[in-house]
Each structure stands twice: as structure tokens, then as C-alpha cells.
Amino acid sequence: MKVGATALIADDEPLLREALRRQLADAWPELDVVAEARNGRETVRLFDERRPDICFLDVHMPGLSGVDAANHIGRRAHLVFVTAYDHYAVQAFAQGALDYLLKPVDQARLADTVSRLQERLRSSRPAINTEQLLQQLSEQLATLQRGGRSDALRWIRAQAGKTVRVIAIDDVDYLRSDAKYTLVGWRDGGKPAEAVVRTPLKELLEQLDPQQFAQVHRSVVVNLRAVGHVKRHDNETAEIHLKGRDDVLPVSRNYLHLFRQM
Numbered sequence: 001m002k003v004g005a006t007a008l009i010a011d012d013e014p015l016l017r018e019a020l021r022r023q024l025a026d027a028w029p030e031l032d033v034v035a036e037a038r039n040g041r042e043t044v045r046l047f048d049e050r051r052p053d054i055c056f057l058d059v060h061m062p063g064l065s066g067v068d069a070a071n072h073i074g075r076r077a078h079l080v081f082v083t084a085y086d087h088y089a090v091q092a093f094a095q096g097a098l099d100y101l102l103k104p105v106d107q108a109r110l111a112d113t114v115s116r117l118q119e120r121l122r123s124s125r126p127a128i129n130t131e132q133l134l135q136q137l138s139e140q141l142a143t144l145q146r147g148g149r150s151d152a153l154r155w156i157r158a159q160a161g162k163t164v165r166v167i168a169i170d171d172v173d174y175l176r177s178d179a180k181y182t183l184v185g186w187r188d189g190g191k192p193a194e195a196v197v198r199t200p201l202k203e204l205l206e207q208l209d210p211q212q213f214a215q216v217h218r219s220v221v222v223n224l225r226a227v228g229h230v231k232r233h234d235n236e237t238a239e240i241h242l243k244g245r246d247d248v249l250p251v252s253r254n255y256l257h258l259f260r261q262m
Contacts, residue, residue: 004030005121008047010037010066011058011082013157013198015164016103020056020082023105028114040064044072052077054117056101059083059137067137075127078117081137084155084166098133103155104166153207158184158195165195169208173226173242174249177201177219185247192245214258216240216251230259 007024011017017036024031035050037043039061047055047069055077057066070079084103099113120127156167167186176183182204184195197204205213205221215221228243230251238251238259251259 004032005053005117006032006034006050007054007056008035008037008043008050008052008077009033009056010040010043010061010069011056012038012061013058013164014038015159015162016058016157019164020105023107023110024056024114027107027111028118031114040066040069043069047073047077053121054078054080056080056082067134070130071134071138074131075129078120078127079130080113080117084157098128098130103157153204156184156197156199156204158197167195169212173223173245174247175201175204175213175221176249185242185245187244190244192247214255216249216255216258218252220249222249232256232259 009017009020009024011020021033021036024033031054034052035046037046040063043055043057043061043066044064055070055073057069057079059066059081060083061069066081070081073079078099080099080101082101082103082105099116101109101113154169156169156172158165158167167184171187172184173187173192174185176185177200178196180200181196181198182201184197186193186195201219201221205215208221212225213221213223222240222242226242228241230238230240232238236253236256238256240249240251242249
């Protein structure tokens, strides 16, 4: 029996909204995506206008988070959280009480989620009462915003043409501000590669583990594990030479103290 339903997708990255829409079209052709939201406030507004059966919510969005939006939606829709941070997969997720997908979204995992949603719709089961479970997620978000580094960013979503790459933070050698974008120097199977993200360098820096990443110039952040050697100049600046790649990164005098012992 085919199950038709309506859905809303909320994610602040348009390419990831598009990717999830395509994956859903393969996994559930009868599903009608009636709205796409760029942030939590837009999610709330579009939900109230369209009243979809299902909401796919990015956990971490600017302004209102996906969790805040879910609190507004309550039991009026079936909720699926989408996140790049597996620490959000709290016990409530693991027990299957809340549906969640990890980025990059695995098609097999999505198929399982679709099957559960279809069964709930077929049996006309009401959406899960998520109030207590959402409170747990809200507390974890608050910890992240206070700077809990156990919650440091683990993935960066980067665009290369029409392709979205999900890059593990450990594979990133450096980040460099480039006009409105940030250039990511990373390792693709060990080989030097570059990609561009729209997130400002300052915003990325706030989410990185300071034990692993350091700002060395107003426009450069480096993975300390990628540093081969540092060459000092007479004008109280320096340059970083990276392991296994030709890129040379500037170190301004304000950050030279980081390498005094090198």
C-alpha cells in the first residue's frame, strides 16, 4: 500500500535541503515536500501556514534552533531531526523515541526512517509527545553555546560545483577567509584538496576545538597537527609550512607567541 504525506525540510544550507529532497524522492516518491525553511523562525511560520504531516529539522540553525521549532510544532507533526553532530543522538534517540538522521544522510538509514513514518501514518498513530525529550536536547544545545568543547564541530559541509562534500574536521589542514567565503584546505584520501564554504571564518572558529585549531592571522586558522615547521621573519611575523602540501600560511605578530617554543 502506498502512503502519501506532506513534509517540510528545514536546513540553513540550501544544497543540503536539495540533497535531502532528492533522497526522499527516491525513498518515498509519494511524499510531497510542501515547504523548505532556511532557519528556525521560517520553519515555525511555514509549518503554521502549510501544516505538513512530517518535519525534517536540522538541529543547529541560526536564530531559533531545530529543537526550538520542534517545541512549537509539538505533536502536530511527526518529527525527524537531521544533524552533523552525533552527540545529539542522546538516549532518547538511541531508544527510537525520536527519529534522527546523521549527515551525510545514509540512504539505507533514511529508508528505515521512512518505513517507520509510513507505519505511523497508516495506523493513524499520533506524533510522539516529545516535550521531555526535547528538553534534554535543549540542555545539550545550551552546553554547546556555552563553549563546551566536547561538542566541538566534527564535520564541515563544503561545496564543490553542484556537489556537497562533508569533510571530517580531522582531515582539515587550514581554513582561510576569502571575501564572503571560507577556503578549506583538507585531505581527500590523504591528497591535498580545497573546497569553499559560505560560513564565515569567525563562526567556524567558535565551533572548533582550541586544543587542535589555532588562529594565526586575522584570515587564517590552522590545524596544529598539520604544521610541519614555522619560519620566523625579522619583522615579528612568520610563515607556516604544512606537512605534505605546498601551501604557506602567514602568522601575524599578534599570534607569533603561539610558536615561541617551536
